[in-house]
Amino acid sequence: MHNIVNNLILINKELSTINNNTKIIAVSKTFSMEHIKPIIDYGHIHFGENKVQEALEKWTKIKDKNNSLKLHLIGKLQTNKVKFCLPLFDFIHSLDSIKLAEKLANEQAKKNFKPKLFIQVNIGEEDQKNGISLKEFENFYKKTEDFELDIIGLMCIPPFVDDTKVFFEKMVQIRDKTNLKELSMGMSNDYLSAAKNSATYLRIGSKIFGARD
Ligand SMILES: *Cc1c(COP(=O)(O)O)cnc(C)c1O
Numbered sequence: 001m002h003n004i005v006n007n008l009i010l011i012n013k014e015l016s017t018i019n020n021n022t023k024i025i026a027v028s029k030t031f032s033m034e035h036i037k038p039i040i041d042y043g044h045i046h047f048g049e050n051k052v053q054e055a056l057e058k059w060t061k062i063k064d065k066n067n068s069l070k071l072h073l074i075g076k077l078q079t080n081k082v083k084f085c086l087p088l089f090d091f092i093h094s095l096d097s098i099k100l101a102e103k104l105a106n107e108q109a110k111k112n113f114k115p116k117l118f119i120q121v122n123i124g125e126e127d128q129k130n131g132i133s134l135k136e137f138e139n140f141y142k143k144t145e146d147f148e149l150d151i152i153g154l155m156c157i158p159p160f161v162d163d164t165k166v167f168f169e170k171m172v173q174i175r176d177k178t179n180l181k182e183l184s185m186g187m188s189n190d191y192l193s194a195a196k197n198s199a200t201y202l203r204i205g206s207k208i209f210g211a212r213d
Contacts, residue, residue: 003210004035008024022202023045023046025184026046026047027208048093072091073091090116091117105148115150116151119180121137131157154182168183175198183200183201191204
């Protein structure tokens with residue numbers, strides 16, 4: 001059996017021991033469709049990309065043929081790229097400004113296609129990271145109600161530290177102040193901890209596909 005299929009099976013097995021129904025987004029950025037194909041054939045559904053242009057080139061055809069596939073945009077979305085990202089992306093994890101909320105609302109009406117959205121939270125309050133700060137969150141969340149967006153949850157990329165558990169716990173606290181259900185958090189180095197701490201979508205790249213160059 002192909003190596004990356006094995007990797008995915010092992011992760012699924014680990015997660016089943018935690019006994020939750022967390023979904024794995026296989027983050028396929030930088031890898032060619034040829035490299036990704038075995039786990040599509042295996043039946044994996046959720047895939048993640050961080051660049052709109054790369055995703056368009058890689059996924060347009062195969063999504064047309066296989067409409068059970070779900071594509072997630074996990075990287076920054078520039079407002080001028082919004083028109084290219086619908087209906088390609090079923091999920092967008094990087095809602096981080098009102099300007100973007102407005103653009104998405106206009107574009108989803110035009111295309112008659114409503115992506116599911118996550119608000120990105122800058123959980124470590126890091127200057128270099130995107131996302132809504134903890135101070136602004138409540139106000140931002142309220143403002144998004146002006147648009148008819150399908151916001152389903154919160155997403156974070158925690159600071160690069162050994163133990164990210166405290167950030168996952170903080171995300172749960174913030175989520176619990178909203179009506180939102182989903183939490184997109186946990187990557188190759190901390191997905192087990194994320195799964196134990198209420199993540200509902202894990203974004204796993206290198207642990208499945210191997211190291212990126
Ligand atoms: C690349 C990326 C991932 C996956 O990272 P790995 O460490 O390879 O699992 C997850 N989330 C985001 C936002 C990414 O850009």
